[in-house]
Amino acid sequence: MDSELARDRALDAAETLFYGRGVQSVGMDDIRSASGVSLKRLYQLFPAKEQLVEAYLRRRDVRWRQRLAEHVDRHTDPFERILAVFDWLRDWFGEPGFRGCAWINAYGELGATSPRVVAQVRAHKRAFKAYLAGLVADAGLPAPLAGQLYLLAEGATVTAGTEGTAEPAEHAAHAAGLLLDAHR
Template identity: 35%
Template sequence: MTLLTLTPSTRETPAQRAASGAADALFTEHGVIPVTLEQIADRAGLTLAELLDAYPTKRSLVIAVLQRWHGAWRRALDHITDVSDDPRDEVLGIFGYLEECFEDEGWRGCAFINGHAELGRQDPDVAALAREHFLDVERHLTLVCERGGMPAHVAQGLSLLIEGARVESAVQHSAQPARSARLTAAMLMSVYESRPAF
């Protein structure tokens, strides 16, 4: 039995990339269960045989889509780290990135939250990948907080703000949750700002 992880063991082939991209778009638009392999093949510009050669089951496509989302999220976090001079700015930059995501007309919520809601009770691997993604976000925030002289429990609060904003934005079809969460994050971090001694 192969252990599933958020990081693919091999790079996608062109056919796999087309298939997972098409599946990502269709799952985002309609959810996983209603989408057929034929629809994915059509969207990807592949024959059904080519799709099945790339990803033999819809479940394998679900896993590939979650890995795509996690990879995009990690690249965004790494970029924010690279361009931020201060850990607090880095945290606020994450909420800025979320705001950009939420402003996209195609935004329908986080694939991990949606996938867990739709499939998590039926498929323990999907549930496990969602948990690992959330833990990875919290681990990253913990490291940022350490660099900023803030305790680890602040990272837990920031993680809740991120996930709450993702959910609320999908329900409201609005970027406002990212702005509200960013303000709350700034207020939370301000408690731990160093103050000059008198």
Template identity: 45%
Template structure:
């Protein structure tokens, strides 16, 4: 999406920051660069986001929505409980094929700022906990245990990191196959 076409300045700033942070990392992007890329004056930028940390939180909230909408659309379309669990890995498989895929924005941001920004760390932890809870709900509907849910969540998280580092999108298929094995073994 071309962020300069977005009319709402706040949305434009968050979308632009998301693109810049994801491509370059949070620490390397300055507020001046964000101003230039978003077309929002520095004064307006700081009136909406008093600190860079506020921008980062806005980006993480945006990514939470994107993740949730994407995963839930595939879960909703799945015909049965087992397919709903495996839909998570299907979402990952499509995402890993994106030309600009650089891994999980939450993990990347936590790696950069988690030690110095308790607020950012909290947002990342909330997202990861929400994912684990959602996986637990899906596994419960399948008739599986809490342990299985935790194992499947770790597989998904590990696939994201592996795909980002290796540049190989097949990590989702490998994780999906492992998930199928774990599900079959338990049920």
């Protein structure tokens, strides 16, 4: 098995297991069994579990932000584009197996002990906040609104993860609509 295929299989298994069960409850033997990649090869690719967690978060970030942007890009009106973020969150929250934010989950488990994980979590959150800031700027709205929308989205994500429902996205979308209306 070539390196790229082995890496993809390991990351696919890591994503399924880490997101589904939590990082600390999953060992490298679990990744080996789920991926079909030998333990020796896993450690060649990822000399420490922390590096596998870091790679999983980085790859998930790219896909997560890409999916969000593709959804938002279906809209042309700048205000609709902002509200589309919350529509996308509702769809994401309703996906089978949704367990909240992978970055917050990883931070909760490893934030006190893993600078690599903290760096990935912060990079993801900064990128999401910057994305919202871009949408706010495109709509000609005051810059501080991006931070408010960010908090609505993040709060909805945490709440959806803990309550197991997509309903928080609806509440956040309503609040976002009120904020937008106040600035029009």
